[in-house]
Amino acid sequence: MKYFALYLPLLIILTCCQKVKIDIPDNGRKIVINGLISSDSLFNIGVRKSSFIIDNIYSQTGTYDLDSAIVSIYQSGLRVDSLYHSDSRLDVSTLEIFKYGNYWSKRIFPIPGQEYEIVVKAHGMPDATASTTIPDMVRIEHVDSSRKYQTIYPYPFYLSNVSMIFNIEFTDPVYETNYYLLNVCKVPNYSSPWSTNIGFGSTDPIVEEVLGRGYQQMGGIAFTDKVINGKKYSLTVTVDGNEIGQPFWDDSPRMNGIPLPDHKKTIYLRLYSITEEYFRYIQTLNLFEKDFGDPLTNPVQVFSNVTGGFGIFAGAAVSSDSIVFNY
Secondary structure: OHHHHHHHHHHHHHHHOOOOOOOOOOOOOOEEEEEEEEOOOOOEEEEEEOOOOOOOOOOOOOOOEOOOOEEEEEEOOEEEEEEEEEOOEEEOOOOEEEOOOEEEOOOOOOOOOOEEEEEEEEOOEEEEEEEEEOOOOOOEEEEEEEEEEOOOOOOOOOOOOEEEEEEEEEEOOOOOOOEEEEEEEEEEOOOOOOOEEOOEEOOOOOOOEEEEEOOEEEEEEEEEOOOOOOOEEEEEEEEEHHHHOOOOOOOOOEEOOEEOOOOEEEEEEEEEEEOHHHHHHHHHHHHHHHHOOOOOOOOOOOOOOOEOOEEEEEEEEEEEEEEEEEO
């Protein structure tokens, strides 16, 4: 019995040190489509390729972006455009150039009520297709704004103790199910076509999903009309002055160390009427991110409406209102 007690720990150690080989089949790469086309901008989608678990995405062969795909757009069954690849985008908040797998149209704006199909072809991968219909627009009818002052700064490195509170009024259509996404962005006055999403907060009871974490809801908030169907509603959001920048603190970008002229800041509040598919995508993406890294939870499959590949292709009609700060 004494010898058995001595050998038992050794047996356990040897058993635990056995290697377990797991074979994960490599089924090749597929096209990934990432696009929310909206009525306020030209067609723009992201096209990438999927990766295998051991791929080196930083190598030339492992990179995600596809810069040689053929992207065709069909409206109600008729081919209306072929998107071109753009290899860079300017971030006006920092004047830095970032590269994306972006594909653009030079002339097509999505039209509410119209159905669009996308077909993406790339060498060595199966074709990827998806379709969506642009919803009808739900208009922002009125926006009220007010300032809230804090006597103590939230954090030592914050430069402003002011918050802007916005009440956004709209009327939900009756006799139909509607899905919404609210986004806040800022546009400086210097010459640039780009806007920059900014963080905001909301404790409004109709909010169901948040795109982003904590206060930094950079992508927006999403909700349905299940408690406001057919009613006029005022949605409340709060934007910290530190997110807005001027006139609450000097956020002028510099060129060679010299501040660019800036005497106006425009804040846009954008209410997107989105498809059910995009709302389901947001829901499942949030569930995936919530459980990411926990091996004991059930796996979450992020919703996709792409055939032959992965991703999301969805439509939105946008109503926007703005607040202009002159200083």
